[in-house]
Amino acid sequence: MKLLIVDDHGPLRGLLGEHMERCGFVVDQASTGRQALDAMEVTRYDAVVLDMGLPDMDGIEVLSARNASRNGPVPCIVLTARDALESRIAGLNAGADDYVLKPVDVAELEARIRAVLRRSAHGFIALVQGNLSYEPESRHATIAGRVLHLPRREAMLLEELLRSAPRLVIKDVLEERLYAHSEGVTLNAIEALISRLRRKLEAAGASVRIDTVRGLGYRLVAGAGQHVRP
Numbered sequence: 001m002k003l004l005i006v007d008d009h010g011p012l013r014g015l016l017g018e019h020m021e022r023c024g025f026v027v028d029q030a031s032t033g034r035q036a037l038d039a040m041e042v043t044r045y046d047a048v049v050l051d052m053g054l055p056d057m058d059g060i061e062v063l064s065a066r067n068a069s070r071n072g073p074v075p076c077i078v079l080t081a082r083d084a085l086e087s088r089i090a091g092l093n094a095g096a097d098d099y100v101l102k103p104v105d106v107a108e109l110e111a112r113i114r115a116v117l118r119r120s121a122h123g124f125i126a127l128v129q130g131n132l133s134y135e136p137e138s139r140h141a142t143i144a145g146r147v148l149h150l151p152r153r154e155a156m157l158l159e160e161l162l163r164s165a166p167r168l169v170i171k172d173v174l175e176e177r178l179y180a181h182s183e184g185v186t187l188n189a190i191e192a193l194i195s196r197l198r199r200k201l202e203a204a205g206a207s208v209r210i211d212t213v214r215g216l217g218y219r220l221v222a223g224a225g226q227h228v229r230p
Contacts, residue, residue: 001117001136001156002026002043002177006036006062007051007079016049019106020113021180024139024152028181033057037065043176045074046120047113052080052091063094075116079104127162130207130222134162143204153178154197161210165220168213194218 003020007013008031017027028043030036033054040048048066052059059078066073078096080087088099097116100109114137118124124137131144139155141148150158156178160169171190178193179185198210211219 001046004028004030004036004039004045004048006030006048008055016106020110023110026178026180033062036062040066040074047075047077047116049077049079052078052082060090060094063096075120077112077116129162129165129220132206132208134158143206148200148204154193157193157197161218161220168217168219170217
């Protein structure tokens, strides 16, 4: 799951980002409304945490503009010091999915994000293909009922492949979804992740496999074992 945290207060933004990363999210950050809208135009986020008092535009403007983004509306949790009833009503009417007042406990904010994600279109519904099952909220994977232990990034990769299966997932999209913009990504990072996950699925007897479409990306399809990939 990938989050965008938008707040012009650098220390708070960093604190929230660090906590959410520890909780398993990939996090991008923005300090202005313009940066936020530009990020939403090129990256698909699962949720946005948005401060209303930004230096270049009001959060209401960001909420309204996100609906016209190339990637469509994204669940949004407003985080603000504006506690007037009129402000809360305006934020909710503009499309906010939740309204949280500062100061906020980071654990409470995390819980509210997860609650919003559960209500969203794809949310935390279990993903199943063949004998493989994956629960996005806990990142718990099983094959024929047996637990498949995966590090965080491999679990996130499996989730992306499952959500699109059996459709192709472009390699650049995987990089965008699995890594924050601030992270350095090596040229073969995705290939290495795919290789490790493929071996684990095969070793565990999964009834699905990862195919490579050379020069484009990867897809999760029915069928076990090694296959010649185009």
